[in-house]
Amino acid sequence: MLARSRLVAQQLRQHTIARPLAISRMTSSSTPAAANVIEASKQLAAYTAVDQHIKPEHTIIGIGSGSTVPYVVDRIVQQGVEVNKNRIFVPTGFQSKELIVNAGLTLGDVDQISAIDVTIDGADEVDKNLNCIKGGGACHLREKVVAEAA
Numbered sequence: 001m002l003a004r005s006r007l008v009a010q011q012l013r014q015h016t017i018a019r020p021l022a023i024s025r026m027t028s029s030s031t032p033a034a035a036n037v038i039e040a041s042k043q044l045a046a047y048t049a050v051d052q053h054i055k056p057e058h059t060i061i062g063i064g065s066g067s068t069v070p071y072v073v074d075r076i077v078q079q080g081v082e083v084n085k086n087r088i089f090v091p092t093g094f095q096s097k098e099l100i101v102n103a104g105l106t107l108g109d110v111d112q113i114s115a116i117d118v119t120i121d122g123a124d125e126v127d128k129n130l131n132c133i134k135g136g137g138a139c140h141l142r143e144k145v146v147a148e149a150a
Contacts, residue, residue, distance in 0.1 A: 046071030049120050056083050060113055062146040063100060064121025065093040072120050073099040090116055092146045110146050119150040 046068050054061060054076060063072060073096075076084065088108035091097040100107050110116075123132035 042068045043071045045122075046120075047075045050075040050079075053118055053120065054079070055118075058117040059086055060088050060090065060108065060116045062090045062110075062116045062119030062121070062150050063092065063096040064119065064146070065091075065096050066122040068122045069096050070099060073103050073105070076105070077103050088113070090119075090146055090149075092121065110149060113149065116146060116150040119147050121147065 050072055056079075061076070063069060076089075084105055087106060089100045089105045090108040090110050090113060091100055097107065123134055125133040
């Protein structure tokens with residue numbers, strides 16, 4: 001498990017990943033140490049994606065869904081009130097909508113926005129060539145719509 005997490009971190013450092021966010025699926029484990037490694041990997045992936053791809057000039061930003069998204073929103077908030085005050089955040093689902101609202105960010109609707117500057121979203125599985133497998137969850141269609149707008 002630790003070796004796989006290190007591989008994910010290494011891949012993130014070596015590649016610029018915007019759409020979709022590359023994070024390998026890691027199976028859940030009952031040990032707290034494994035859970036901490038998984039969460040740390042998710043945070044690293046999210047923070048790296050935000051740091052490399054959400055720039056101050058981006059004003060319309062798509063926010064995906066899944067277990068890594070809280071870290072994405074956290075990092076966006078860390079960019080500061082001044083940079084976020086003129087931004088609109090477009091969620092792909094209920095979870096990301098709640099995160100955006102609870103963080104005090106401006107909520108947008110993909111049905112009312114014609115173009116999105118950048119979208120950060122996760123993937124369930126990523127191979128060594130960065131080919132991604134998206135989940136088939138309830139947000140999948142909305143994620144595709146938001147990604148296409150970006």
